[in-house]
Amino acid sequence: MTNLTELGVAALRDGFRAGDFSAREVADAFNANVAAAKALNAFIVETPDHALQAAEQADRDRSEGNLKPLSGVPIGMKDLFATKNVQTTAASHILEGFKPQYESTVSGKLWSAGAGMLGKLNLDQFAMGSSNETSYFGNVISPWRRPNDTAPLAPGGSSGGSSAAIAARLCPAATGTDTGGSIRQPAAFTGISGIKPTYGRCSRWGVVAFASSLDQAGPMANDVRDCAIMLENMAGFDPKDSTSLELAVPNWEAALSADLKGKKIGIPKEYRVDNMPAEIDALWEQGIQWLKDAGAEIVNVSLPHTKYALAAYYIIAPAEASSNLARYDGVRYGLRNLPDGAGLQDMYAATRAAGFGPEVKRRIMIGTYVLSAGFYDAYYTQAQKVRALIARDFERAFEQCDLLLTPTAPSAAFALGEKNADPLEMYLNDVFTVPTSLAGLPAMSVPGGVDAQGLPLGLQIIGRALDEQGVLNAGLAIEERAGFTARAGKWW
Amino acid sequence: MSVDHATVRKIASLARIAVSDAEVEAMVPELNAILGFVEQLGEVDTSAIQPMTAVIPNTLRLREDVVTDGNIRDAVLANAPAAEHGFFGVPKVIE
Numbered sequence: 001m002t003n004l005t006e007l008g009v010a011a012l013r014d015g016f017r018a019g020d021f022s023a024r025e026v027a028d029a030f031n032a033n034v035a036a037a038k039a040l041n042a043f044i045v046e047t048p049d050h051a052l053q054a055a056e057q058a059d060r061d062r063s064e065g066n067l068k069p070l071s072g073v074p075i076g077m078k079d080l081f082a083t084k085n086v087q088t089t090a091a092s093h094i095l096e097g098f099k100p101q102y103e104s105t106v107s108g109k110l111w112s113a114g115a116g117m118l119g120k121l122n123l124d125q126f127a128m129g130s131s132n133e134t135s136y137f138g139n140v141i142s143p144w145r146r147p148n149d150t151a152p153l154a155p156g157g158s159s160g161g162s163s164a165a166i167a168a169r170l171c172p173a174a175t176g177t178d179t180g181g182s183i184r185q186p187a188a189f190t191g192i193s194g195i196k197p198t199y200g201r202c203s204r205w206g207v208v209a210f211a212s213s214l215d216q217a218g219p220m221a222n223d224v225r226d227c228a229i230m231l232e233n234m235a236g237f238d239p240k241d242s243t244s245l246e247l248a249v250p251n252w253e254a255a256l257s258a259d260l261k262g263k264k265i266g267i268p269k270e271y272r273v274d275n276m277p278a279e280i281d282a283l284w285e286q287g288i289q290w291l292k293d294a295g296a297e298i299v300n301v302s303l304p305h306t307k308y309a310l311a312a313y314y315i316i317a318p319a320e321a322s323s324n325l326a327r328y329d330g331v332r333y334g335l336r337n338l339p340d341g342a343g344l345q346d347m348y349a350a351t352r353a354a355g356f357g358p359e360v361k362r363r364i365m366i367g368t369y370v371l372s373a374g375f376y377d378a379y380y381t382q383a384q385k386v387r388a389l390i391a392r393d394f395e396r397a398f399e400q401c402d403l404l405l406t407p408t409a410p411s412a413a414f415a416l417g418e419k420n421a422d423p424l425e426m427y428l429n430d431v432f433t434v435p436t437s438l439a440g441l442p443a444m445s446v447p448g449g450v451d452a453q454g455l456p457l458g459l460q461i462i463g464r465a466l467d468e469q470g471v472l473n474a475g476l477a478i479e480e481r482a483g484f485t486a487r488a489g490k491w492w
Numbered sequence: 493m494s495v496d497h498a499t500v501r502k503i504a505s506l507a508r509i510a511v512s513d514a515e516v517e518a519m520v521p522e523l524n525a526i527l528g529f530v531e532q533l534g535e536v537d538t539s540a541i542q543p544m545t546a547v548i549p550n551t552l553r554l555r556e557d558v559v560t561d562g563n564i565r566d567a568v569l570a571n572a573p574a575a576e577h578g579f580f581g582v583p584k585v586i587e
Contacts, residue, residue: 101567199547213547243550311530322507329508331580336573344585345508353510361509365519366526368507369495378493382533384543389536391544423522424529440547465548 004029005169009073009226010253012172016062016072023062023072027055027116030074033170034118039492042155042165043119044079044137045087054116061114068114069233076165076174079120080127081107081217082206086117090208091125091135094355095334104206105238106175106217113233118171121161125357126325127182127210130429132160133420134359142190142413143168143488146453150491153413153455156186162220163190167488173221173230177207179214180313181409181433184445187220188408188458191447191486193475194220195227198465199440200245202231203238211320212243214313214437224446224475228252231468247466255469258477261295265474266401270306271432273410279451280407287405287448287459287478294477299401303393308386309435310427315370315383316438322367325360328352362423391439398464403474406432408445408458432460442468446475447484456486493531494524 004026007015016023031048051074058071082088082100089095103111111117125134131154132140142155142164155164159176163186166174176183178196187194195218202217209215219230232252238244267288272281288298330336330351337350356364370379397404410431419426436443442465445458459478463471495503500519504511511519565578574581 098571101564101570200550239553239555242552243546243548245548245550246553305536308533308536311533314526315530315533326508330573331582332568333571334573338583342583344583346510347583348508349505349510352508356509362519362522362526364507364509365500365503365523369499369503369523369527370530372503372506375493378534379530381543382536382538383530384545385538385541386533386536388541388544389538391547422525424525427529438547 005033007172008222009173009229012073013070017067023055023058026072027051027074030118030171037168037170037492040141040143040164040168041138042122042140042161042170044089044091044122046119047086047117051116051118054114058114070110071114073172074116074118075110076119076121076162076171077107077117078123078159078162078175078177080123080177080208081175083107083120086120091123091137092355092357092360093136093335094328098333102206105203105240106234109236110233121165121174123161124158126208126360127158127177127179128359128363129157130185130426131416131419132157133416134357136357139416140164143492144190144413144455145491146455151415154189154416156189156413158182159186159220163187163192166192166220166222168492173219173226175217175234176220177215177217178437179210179317180437181430183218183220184433184443184460185409185429187445189413189456191456191484192220192222193224193227193444193446194218195231195444195468195471196442197231197235197468198442200243201235203241203244205238205240209324211317212324213320214317224472224479225253225256228256228472250469252469252472256476257473258294258480260291260474260477263296263403264299264401265291265296266299266301266397266404268301268303268397268404268406270303271406273431276410280410280457283448283457283459284407290478290481291405291474293481301397301400303397303435305386305389305393306435309390309438310431312383312386312390313434313438314427315379316387318363318367319371319380322364322371325364328355387438390435394439394441403470404462406460408432408460412451412455412457436462441465442471444471444475446478448478448482449484450486454486494527495520
């Protein structure tokens with residue numbers, strides 16, 4: 001019999017519909033893989049019963065001829081999405097034990113589509129990080145290792161539980177969120193695919209807020225088709241999110257095509273950064289050849305303000321975070337730290353000191369500073385102006401081309417502990433993904449190959465606003481040509 | 493611009509985060525490194541540029557002025573560290 005955990009979303013859905021196996025068998029198989037992979041620390045909470053209940057419902061629905069888009073498919077849920085009566089922490093001590101009394105729009109849509117939940121996936125605390133080293137619940141360990149070396153590697157961040165779990169076949173797909181690269185960089189580090197759709201496609205309602213003008217949910221999965229299926233069932237207008245786009249959800253899966261005839265692909269010269277490993281440059285060149293082979297025409301373009309994107313991001317994102325995270329006060333939910341004899345103000349300060357991790361505190365402090373009286377214009381207003389210039393760069397580039405191709409990250413996965421001495425060095429990981437986030441554009445990472453140590457490397461495709469289809473299609477063209485089959489050897 | 497110990501204490505107080513002397517000591521160089529990094533934005537000429545307010549053009553919607561939820565007091569209080577008599581409990585604020 002087929003090893004069910006080797007199958008992706010499309011294969012599980014189609015095999016279940018064809019009667020090759022029951023949803024219960026699928027849920028059992030993935031639940032077993034989750035239970036056997038504690039060493040990866042990918043989950044904060046495991047929810048085998050949720051997966052089983054959805055599976056039993058799917059089996060009943062099938063016998064009644066009532067199939068839903070994701071009937072028979074269990075998934076992982078990043079622990080940034082509020083799930084009713086299931087602990088939701090954003091990987092922070094300050095939310096430990098918090099059981100939402102409501103369901104996020106995105107997770108609710110997935111359950112309505114028939115999916116079941118295997119568990120809540122670990123992440124960087126409040127999605128602030130690029131390596132999963134800021135979680136209160138411990139580091140996620142990548143299933144990948146360097147040859148003859150047991151040093152634990154980073155699964156990327158912030159959606160590192162999602163990326164590790166998919167790469168280790170603990171779930172066929174998972175939700176992620178992307179504020180500055182948190183879907184794409186972990187996908188690249190673990191040899192899987194992930195797409196951040198246009199800002200506003202997926203509702204932010206019920207997603208623990210980090211930086212509201214940047215936060216966007218999206219799927220992570222083994223391949224491009226699975227991402228398209230997941231995204232169709234996550235996206236859609238939601239009146240409860242004021243920035244939700246009032247647009248119909250396209251049939252992305254049905255329109256998938258790897259034929260890029262007539263498409264122009266822009267190569268932004270500013271992404272050739274100093275000290276980029278030769279292997280990444282070579283993979284980028286290979287990607288260009290693959291897209292040419294798919295029928296696309298290559299053009300050189302310029303995004304002149306790229307070098308300022310990280311600096312703008314590290315003003316805007318902390319500023320919004322300092323405001324969003326003001327809600328954690330020890331009064332309404334989550335942790336309360338009340339020293340003897342303390343008043344209300346002391347309780348706030350003690351609660352937040354005990355509840356937030358160092359990186360979260362650092363960003364709240366930066367955000368508070370750049371928004372404080374006397375500094376607001378010099379930092380925040382200037383950053384929002386530079387952001388407008390970065391968005392204009394993309395608009396101008398898209399007058400010459402339909403899509404952009406770049407590497408996803410400036411390196412392969414690094415070892416845990418290797419980069420966390422200097423926050424700035426960690427921030428540089430997002431150099432290729434942050435500009436797209438600032439401009440709200442759709443972008444995806446697909447695996448392109450491996451480096452000399454056998455670790456995965458990703459290529460990023462960026463599209464015009466609302467052109468997820470173009471992004472997915474170019475991703476598919478690369479996927480078909482890259483023939484990426486490398487897998488992490490099982491050690492856990 | 494850079495921050496000193498007093499400024500870090502002031503920011504921590506504004507952000508309602510209790511900090512020890514050792515934490516302040518560690519934060520001063522960390523925050524200054526980040527502020528030094530973002531300082532480069534000053535070299536961009538933005539004199540003719542409007543700051544971005546919406547990343548994807550969108551208009552704020554209006555809805556009917558009707559009650560759409562409510563009567564969920566117990567759900568609202570369900571996760572409170574201290575809830576009594578249908579209210580959030582906090583330390584005494586008036587002597």
